[in-house]
Amino acid sequence: MREPHPLLAVDDLSIDMTVARGTVRILDGVSFSLASGETLGVVGESGSGKTMTALAIMRLLPQPSARLGAESRILFSGKNVLKLDERAMRRLRGREISMIFQDPMTALNPLFTVGEQIAETVRWHEGGTRAAAQARAVDMLRAVRIPHPERAVRSYPHQFSGGMRQRATIAIALACRPKILIADEPTTALDVTVQAQIFDLLEDIQEETGTAIILISHNLSTIARLTRRIMVLYGGRKVEEGPTREIIRNPRHPYTEALLRCVPGLRSEAEHDAELPEIPGTVPAPEELGGGCPFAPRCSHAAARCRSTMPPAAALGEKHKVACWLHEAAQSAVT
Amino acid sequence: MAVVKLVLARLAQGVLLVFAVVVLNFLLIHLAPGDPAQVLAGEFGGTTPQILAQIRATYGLNHPLWVQLLTYIGHVARGNLGQSFYFNQPVLSLILQRLPATLLLVITAQVSAILAGTMLGVIAARRPHGWLSQGITVTALIGYSTPVFWLGIMLLIAFAYLWPIFPIGSMETIGFEGGIFHEALNILHHLVLPAFTLAFVYLAQYSRLSQANMLETLGSDYIRMARAKGLPEWLILYKHALRNALIPVVTIAGLQFSQVLAGAILVETVFDWPGMGQLTYESILRRDYPLLLGILLISAVVVVVVNILTDLSYRLIDPRIGAGSVTGVGYGT
Ligand SMILES: Nc1ncnc2c1ncn2[C@@H]1O[C@H](COP(=O)(O)OP(=O)(O)OP(=O)(O)O)[C@@H](O)[C@H]1O
Ligand code: SF4
Ligand SMILES: [Mg+2]
Numbered sequence: 001m002r003e004p005h006p007l008l009a010v011d012d013l014s015i016d017m018t019v020a021r022g023t024v025r026i027l028d029g030v031s032f033s034l035a036s037g038e039t040l041g042v043v044g045e046s047g048s049g050k051t052m053t054a055l056a057i058m059r060l061l062p063q064p065s066a067r068l069g070a071e072s073r074i075l076f077s078g079k080n081v082l083k084l085d086e087r088a089m090r091r092l093r094g095r096e097i098s099m100i101f102q103d104p105m106t107a108l109n110p111l112f113t114v115g116e117q118i119a120e121t122v123r124w125h126e127g128g129t130r131a132a133a134q135a136r137a138v139d140m141l142r143a144v145r146i147p148h149p150e151r152a153v154r155s156y157p158h159q160f161s162g163g164m165r166q167r168a169t170i171a172i173a174l175a176c177r178p179k180i181l182i183a184d185e186p187t188t189a190l191d192v193t194v195q196a197q198i199f200d201l202l203e204d205i206q207e208e209t210g211t212a213i214i215l216i217s218h219n220l221s222t223i224a225r226l227t228r229r230i231m232v233l234y235g236g237r238k239v240e241e242g243p244t245r246e247i248i249r250n251p252r253h254p255y256t257e258a259l260l261r262c263v264p265g266l267r268s269e270a271e272h273d274a275e276l277p278e279i280p281g282t283v284p285a286p287e288e289l290g291g292g293c294p295f296a297p298r299c300s301h302a303a304a305r306c307r308s309t310m311p312p313a314a315a316l317g318e319k320h321k322v323a324c325w326l327h328e329a330a331q332s333a334v335t
Numbered sequence: 336m337a338v339v340k341l342v343l344a345r346l347a348q349g350v351l352l353v354f355a356v357v358v359l360n361f362l363l364i365h366l367a368p369g370d371p372a373q374v375l376a377g378e379f380g381g382t383t384p385q386i387l388a389q390i391r392a393t394y395g396l397n398h399p400l401w402v403q404l405l406t407y408i409g410h411v412a413r414g415n416l417g418q419s420f421y422f423n424q425p426v427l428s429l430i431l432q433r434l435p436a437t438l439l440l441v442i443t444a445q446v447s448a449i450l451a452g453t454m455l456g457v458i459a460a461r462r463p464h465g466w467l468s469q470g471i472t473v474t475a476l477i478g479y480s481t482p483v484f485w486l487g488i489m490l491l492i493a494f495a496y497l498w499p500i501f502p503i504g505s506m507e508t509i510g511f512e513g514g515i516f517h518e519a520l521n522i523l524h525h526l527v528l529p530a531f532t533l534a535f536v537y538l539a540q541y542s543r544l545s546q547a548n549m550l551e552t553l554g555s556d557y558i559r560m561a562r563a564k565g566l567p568e569w570l571i572l573y574k575h576a577l578r579n580a581l582i583p584v585v586t587i588a589g590l591q592f593s594q595v596l597a598g599a600i601l602v603e604t605v606f607d608w609p610g611m612g613q614l615t616y617e618s619i620l621r622r623d624y625p626l627l628l629g630i631l632l633i634s635a636v637v638v639v640v641v642n643i644l645t646d647l648s649y650r651l652i653d654p655r656i657g658a659g660s661v662t663g664v665g666y667g668t
Binding site: 108158 | 555556557559560561562563564565566567570574575578579652653654655
């Protein structure tokens with residue numbers, strides 16, 4: 001809208017996954033965009049499709065079981081990355097778009113020093129001497145606030161604690177100054193105090209470098225602090241999207257509401273690291289979904305129409321969108 | 336520093352093991368029914384009273400058992416492993432003459448099995464259900480169940496007789512003259528069939544092992560991370576995955592070394608390879624006890640040395656083991 005192209009535009013992303021019982025659609029028509037320097041939160045219960053969305057952007061979906069829908073487009077600076085050949089895609093990964101994963105204990109190769117794992121990325125993407133890459137590694141370790149970076153650069157992952165390792169993966173991910181960092185539940189595996197430190201770090205990095213961040217979590221409260229905008233996924237569909245403040249104050253989708261109800265104190269801005277909220281029932285398996293609203297089996301407002309017909313996305317105000325029949329009145333075809 | 340400490344510790348263990356073998360050897364001779372002198376002389380006919388007296392003197396058989404043990408240990412410590420009656424030579428020099436040939440055979444077989452096996456495993460790991468992968472599984476099965484000597488004989492018939500591209504046995508062409516280079520080539524030519532025979536069983540085993548390890552490694556988080564970094568597939572495969580997949584291979588290789596050494600006995604006999612294996616075969620056939628016991632002892636020493644080398648290479652590959660974690664930098668949060 002404001003720019004000719006947003007930095008990233010995911011358009012009608014669908015993923016079919018081949019499983020033992022056949023093919024299931026694990027992601028269905030998800031669209032969103034990300035502007036330069038923005039932080040977008042992606043929330044949803046386990047299995048809602050957050051990781052698959054991220055992997056689709058990286059083009060690292062499990063092969064050959066995952067297949068993208070024909071209409072799917074992922075535009076990076078206006079170019080469809082799904083059309084790139086593997087070589088061109090590799091130049092994007094780690095250099096323009098980076099990703100860090102949930103479990104820092106296993107994300108680093110145990111046999112190479114932390115410095116080497118940063119430096120190899122730099123050398124591969126930018127060339128230059130070994131010494132220059134090593135120097136960049138030290139800088140990066142300093143940037144993610146690892147003490148004694150000159151020494152740490154020669155350490156092996158097993159000499160680092162979980163929090164340090166996640167800092168190290170962040171250092172790797174940011175080494176080539178990417179425009180986008182996708183952080184897939186970067187703190188789920190860490191202690192509560194360490195979680196807060198990592199979030200502080202991400203916040204600072206964002207301020208300093210202007211890297212756009214997609215922050216994935218199943219915990220609304222952690223996301224609320226760091227993001228300006230939130231997208232809520234449920235059962236492979238985007239059910240609500242809007243400015244973080246608005247969604248926290250005034251959630252419109254029954255699922256988002258339920259998510260928030262289970263995190264007491266959030267609205268009063270208190271810090272909370274409550275676990276996954278308990279909403280009655282469970283996420284339906286993708287193959288159990290009929291044509292209707294994926295949340296219908298657990299929704300207290302569910303009506304007959306909800307079970308038979310998918311609610312379209314409705315715009316509530318300029319930036320707030322919700323896919324729920326309760327807000328049909330506000331309907332004005334949007335995606 | 337830590338490495339030196341490790342080697343010393345392993346050496347101490349090794350010395351202990353070798354010592355145990357020495358004592359066991361001693362007990363074998365002395366607890367066996369009958370006259371130890373007779374046992375030592377072997378059943379190599381024509382044992383004269385003089386020979387028996389000579390044996391009694393060297394082994395101090397007239398003294399109490401513990402004195403005899405000490406005497407025996409003293410002899411062994413000074414490298415005196417006795418006299419082979421069949422070959423009529425000191426046991427130690429006999430073994431040392433044969434050891435290089437065996438080491439050449441065993442190390443060639445082991446190294447080529449590891450290299451080729453790992454390479455096949457890596458290639459097969461890229462297509463877990465492809466024909467290569469299945470072929471390796473079948474070959475591994477055949478390898479397990481094929482008697483080594485039978486395979487050796489079949490290879491001899493095929494490649495030394497029906498299609499004679501390799502010599503039929505021995506280590507060098509008799510009366511062969513030439514420069515060092517040609518001589519080496521000649522030995523290499525003789526080495527192919529026996530080394531392949533010995534390597535075959537392990538080749539398939541290593542490829543299966545490394546294929547399984549590669550598959551597991553390729554599914555790990557740090558490989559996904561390496562992909563997310565934009566590294567090319569070959570770098571991921573040969574730098575990040577292979578090295579991790581090699582760790583169990585090294586472990587197994589170390590454990591299997593003594594088996595390979597045992598396998599060499601048969602292979603050397605089939606191919607007339609002038610090594611320790613053949614010597615072992617002879618010593619058993621001729622009931623040449625001093626020689627047999629000496630071979631046991633030297634084999635134990637070889638196994639100990641190989642285990643130390645395995646341990647060291649293990650540490651070279653994997654920084655998590657030993658040295659690093661003890662003296663490395665520790666970090667808090
Ligand atoms: N390798 C796979 N094979 C088949 N189905 C898969 C595979 N990985 C994930 N899925 C399915 O894809 C759907 C989305 O999974 P995804 O990992 O994206 O969820 P998520 O939102 O990241 O959950 P979590 O919070 O547990 O990480 C789930 O229904 C899951 O069962
Ligand atoms: S569409 Fe119906 S079932 Fe779905 S969330 Fe809205 S009210 Fe509930
Ligand atoms: Mg996930």
